[in-house]
Amino acid sequence: DLMADEQSNLPKEFSEKYLITKKIGAGVCGEVKLAFERATCKKVAVKTINKKDFPASLGTATRNAEREIQILKKIDHPCLIKTEDFFQTDDSYYIVLELMEGGELFDRVKSKNQIEESIAKLYFYQMLKAVEYLHNNGIIHRDLKPENVLLSSQDDICVIKITDFNQSKILEESALMRTLCGTPTYLAPEVFTDAVTVGYSSAVDAWSLGVVLFVCLAGYPPFHPNAQTGLSVRDQITQGIYTFIPSKWDGISDDAKDVVKRLLLVDPNARLTIEEALHHPWLMDEAMKETAECIMYPRDSGDAAEADAAEADASTTKRSREDDDDEQ
Numbered sequence: 001d002l003m004a005d006e007q008s009n010l011p012k013e014f015s016e017k018y019l020i021t022k023k024i025g026a027g028v029c030g031e032v033k034l035a036f037e038r039a040t041c042k043k044v045a046v047k048t049i050n051k052k053d054f055p056a057s058l059g060t061a062t063r064n065a066e067r068e069i070q071i072l073k074k075i076d077h078p079c080l081i082k083t084e085d086f087f088q089t090d091d092s093y094y095i096v097l098e099l100m101e102g103g104e105l106f107d108r109v110k111s112k113n114q115i116e117e118s119i120a121k122l123y124f125y126q127m128l129k130a131v132e133y134l135h136n137n138g139i140i141h142r143d144l145k146p147e148n149v150l151l152s153s154q155d156d157i158c159v160i161k162i163t164d165f166n167q168s169k170i171l172e173e174s175a176l177m178r179t180l181c182g183t184p185t186y187l188a189p190e191v192f193t194d195a196v197t198v199g200y201s202s203a204v205d206a207w208s209l210g211v212v213l214f215v216c217l218a219g220y221p222p223f224h225p226n227a228q229t230g231l232s233v234r235d236q237i238t239q240g241i242y243t244f245i246p247s248k249w250d251g252i253s254d255d256a257k258d259v260v261k262r263l264l265l266v267d268p269n270a271r272l273t274i275e276e277a278l279h280h281p282w283l284m285d286e287a288m289k290e291t292a293e294c295i296m297y298p299r300d301s302g303d304a305a306e307a308d309a310a311e312a313d314a315s316t317t318k319r320s321r322e323d324d325d326d327e328q
């Protein structure tokens, strides 16, 4: 039967520990299945990345997936998916993740058409905190989209977690960074100017969150093929051309629209940073933040201390990075 032969071609040590059941998601680089940890009957998600799907760039695929694993093991935040286990065979990777029973934000938006503004704000705040943590740890996600945002339950009020780090880029210490730290006596001007414009910056994640917020609030994407502009999606994006369709946006606050406008700015230097977005009037909502902190850091029984430790750790990580910057 389907499940039996499915179970058969898994690595033995994996099969001994987990029982795979049904498919619950499909990503660009593999699929996600529901599984049970045999010892505890706990439900988990198993993401399989098959190496053979990248015949041409096998090398980079391996490096990407290995980089993803290295990234996944390092991060620890309530709104970033956690890796529970990892296996590999010569043709696949098996990443065991905590199960997010609410599925993808993408499907939630599709089923609800538009997400109620206060709920969209709760989700958006959690995404900002998650991406703030990534940036404070020198990680740029680079592929934020509703398919990569998962919900912890079927309830509206729930924790969201960002997944899919295979496009993340850990900012390695580059020769350029070392150059920019030394005395610039003999440095040509373009080393400073070209340096700043080249490569990705964390602003790309802010743009993507602006698109995700737009989709949650309005139920349609700002940049899409049949927009009434006659422009390609690429041109709509590079020119920052999108429409607030009145029938969809009339019931939505001006503050919410303002956040979207300031994130969907073509000039990355003019765009809101994650920090600035967290301080925008729309997010100055104590009730929402209290709810968010409560579901992100549940204080039930023993793990209250653990939650405090996690919080303290997150802030020390931030402080240590600031200290580093001060030193330079």
Ligand SMILES: CC(C)(C)NC(=O)Nc1ccc2nccnc2c1
Binding pocket: 024, 025, 032, 045, 081, 097, 098, 099, 100, 101, 102, 103, 104, 150, 163
């Ligand atoms: C709720 C339902 C419809 C069964 N979907 C679901 O659990 N989807 C997913 C999809 C991808 C996941 N990736 C990691 C963790 N949980 C996940 C859950």
